[in-house]
Amino acid sequence: MSTRLSSPQDYAGLLDKYDTWMFDCDGVLWHGDRIIDGVVEVLEMLRSYNKKVIFVTNNATKSRKSYKGKFDHLGVQAHVSHRPKDEIYGSAYAAAVYLSSVIKLPKGKKVYVIGMSGLEEELHEEGIAHIGGSDPTDCTLAPFSLAGFILDPDVAAVVCGLDTQLNYTKYSKAFQYLTRNPDCLFIATNEDSTYPSADGLLPGAGSVSAPLRFALGKDPICTGKPSSTMLDCIKAKIDYDPERTIMVGDRLNTDILFGKNGGLATLLVLTGITAESDITGSNSSPIIPDFVTNSLGDLRTIRKSEK
Amino acid sequence: MSTRLSSPQDYAGLLDKYDTWMFDCDGVLWHGDRIIDGVVEVLEMLRSYNKKVIFVTNNATKSRKSYKGKFDHLGVQAHVSHRPKDEIYGSAYAAAVYLSSVIKLPKGKKVYVIGMSGLEEELHEEGIAHIGGSDPTDCTLAPFSLAGFILDPDVAAVVCGLDTQLNYTKYSKAFQYLTRNPDCLFIATNEDSTYPSADGLLPGAGSVSAPLRFALGKDPICTGKPSSTMLDCIKAKIDYDPERTIMVGDRLNTDILFGKNGGLATLLVLTGITAESDITGSNSSPIIPDFVTNSLGDLRTIRKSEK
Structure with a gap:
């Protein structure tokens, strides 16, 4: 059974528990070319609390450098190619890292x-x-x-x-x-x-x-989500404690399964492909996220209440 | 358990039982550009006994007309485009017949x-x-x-x-x-x-x-072998009695399975992909042909003994 988050206390609780925050992009941060309301503030808030922020995408046609153009265009801060600060992990990059650093x-x-x-x-x-x-x-x-x-x-x-x-x-x-x-x-x-x-x-x-x-x-x-090989590739590049890491996504069978395969906590947002009805009722998916919230933007309430 | 054929009486028995003879081509009639020994005589012998002869191939890059060029080149008689005498059935033709004559x-x-x-x-x-x-x-x-x-x-x-x-x-x-x-x-x-x-x-x-x-x-x-849709397509074009029809092939999982799926008798020849060891011993295939012989050319002994 997932925990439904709604109060500022619920969100503040997540902040206490998790140091590394991994995010899917489309359906979580933006829809195509439109940023989702509140996302820029929430990411800034996480950074202000010294949380590690990682973006995990299956897009394999773009390199991280060219994918970063999308972040810049939509006003989302993200570091690439300044190791160890790489924050964008695409499935193409993961394939390259798998070859260079996992199987060597x-x-x-x-x-x-x-x-x-x-x-x-x-x-x-x-x-x-x-x-x-x-x-x-x-x-x-x-x-x-x-x-x-x-x-x-x-x-x-x-x-x-x-x-x-x-x-x-x-x-x-x-x-x-x-x-x-x-x-x-x-x-x-x-x-x-x-x-x-x-x-x-x-x-x-x-x-x-x-x-x-x-x-x-x-x-x-x-090497892409939901395979845990993607996590092996991230692990080869940065340090994080799986027990204090949460994966945020909009797809049960890629993002949430990816988190579960890697032993991470999982937060489902309902701004993308998954609807409320997919996780409730008799026909709901066997992939159950730990937490559910309407939108990543909901976490803004932490800032408002804490500051 | 398959019946192993070897004597002229064995082959003559098949001739009594089956009026329609369906053949796979590569590995049964020829290897690439080389005709298998005795095949031309056996096909002529079958025709002399008024057997219906049908060639069934999965090759979908060639039309029957262009595939007939191979028959001509290797000296194998085959009729095409003189309905109801069509004798070559390719999977491309079967797809076309499926559309025109099965689902209409x-x-x-x-x-x-x-x-x-x-x-x-x-x-x-x-x-x-x-x-x-x-x-x-x-x-x-x-x-x-x-x-x-x-x-x-x-x-x-x-x-x-x-x-x-x-x-x-x-x-x-x-x-x-x-x-x-x-x-x-x-x-x-x-x-x-x-x-x-x-x-x-x-x-x-x-x-x-x-x-x-x-x-x-x-x-x-x-519409190709081993699907019985291929047989539905042949049925749409010519008359034959499945109980008096035998499928001759070299592959268990296409030719022999195709015959079995369509309720035909099956004869495996060992001139192609399947070896003796694939049908005997503990690791043998669950697809069991009714009859086995070394080569289609073996049936020549009928002619020799009968005439």
Whole structure:
């Protein structure tokens, strides 16, 4: 049973319990291009209490640097690329950190990319050599023939994210790397079946990796929410105590499950995909957040009452 | 327990029992470009006994007309496009027949194609209007935006086969048709995870439909083996008595399962993917053919002994 928060005392109680606050972005901080009321003040309030603030997104098309542009545009403070102050963790960054810092890919090894420049940028920043991706040689609809294909013996992983330039050549090459070398890792940035574009839903990163999943008959290692591999990647970069960490999100099957998989407390906000009716009544989800509040903006009442 | 055939009497017994003989092609009639020893004689012998001969293939990139070129090249007699004498049934043709003759798509309706010219040719021959596929507008790696997309209200089905020009635009459009119109049918020519190219395995038609399967969270209607929809399509075109029909194939999970799903007798040949050890011993498959013989060519002994 979730605890429903509403009074200034309820919110102040959270502040006492949790030092690290992790946030999903879309549906929690903003809707598309519109900031949610009170969010900027709440984040400032958390910082004023010396809380650690982390943004966790499955968006794998943008690097953190380019994703930060959205924060700046909407007036939300966020630090990136000033280690150890990195505050934005995307699933593309998590894939790069997984390779550099979790499994520690040996020098000289590289990855074959199905994905976009944001993913390549993160790999580059983590010192991971890569081929494929946005390389014009592989961004083609020309027929692919195995006869002319030379396997790069240094490829030790295939990393697959959302790629709007996906094609049969990329899938065929990735399939060769994954089948001819049984040790080659199969990594997906995230398993989201759809991607919320400005004008509606389109196939997401999980759909982009689906042909390889089907051809291989196996699932990838996933570095996005709800996989706890994402937390392993955050852990590789910053210090936090899971027992004093709370994950705030709007989706039960990604954000809240992610928190639960990682042993974090969870706070569901109702400003996004999940409605009140999804968590009450007989058909409610088996994924139960610890806390529920209408909006992240509700936490403003702490400031008002405390100051 | 399968019956192992070896004597001329064994083979003559089959001839008494079955009037319609259905054959898989690769691994049964030929290996790539090499005909299997004795096959031409056996097919001629079956015809001389007035047996109905049907070739059933999951290849969805070629129309029957272009697939017949392979039969001609290897000296195997096969009739196409002289109804009711059609003898080659491909999964692309089955998809077209499913639309024209099984569900009887109303005039004025059309299908959105992810697939190649062979599939389009079969749709055209069955009088099914289609868009997408090899249309240069949809064979592009240019960014796709929903803002500029106009849904064709006459699209009543998405048909997906092997398509080496697959791309994000095709998947995005197909996804719109399938989600914005809940009655839109989702059809896949076949579910083969891989495709045996001349130089090795590449992702197959099942892998090409996988992104839609993942994005929609549902499986397509499949018109290829082992689905009995393929048999419904053959039934729509020719007369045969399932009790006097035998399916000959080299794959347990496509050919033999297809025969079993359709209530046909099944004969496994060991000239293709299945080895003796796959059907004997403790790890053998749960799919058990009625009869097993080394090669289709073995049936030549009937001719020798009878004449």
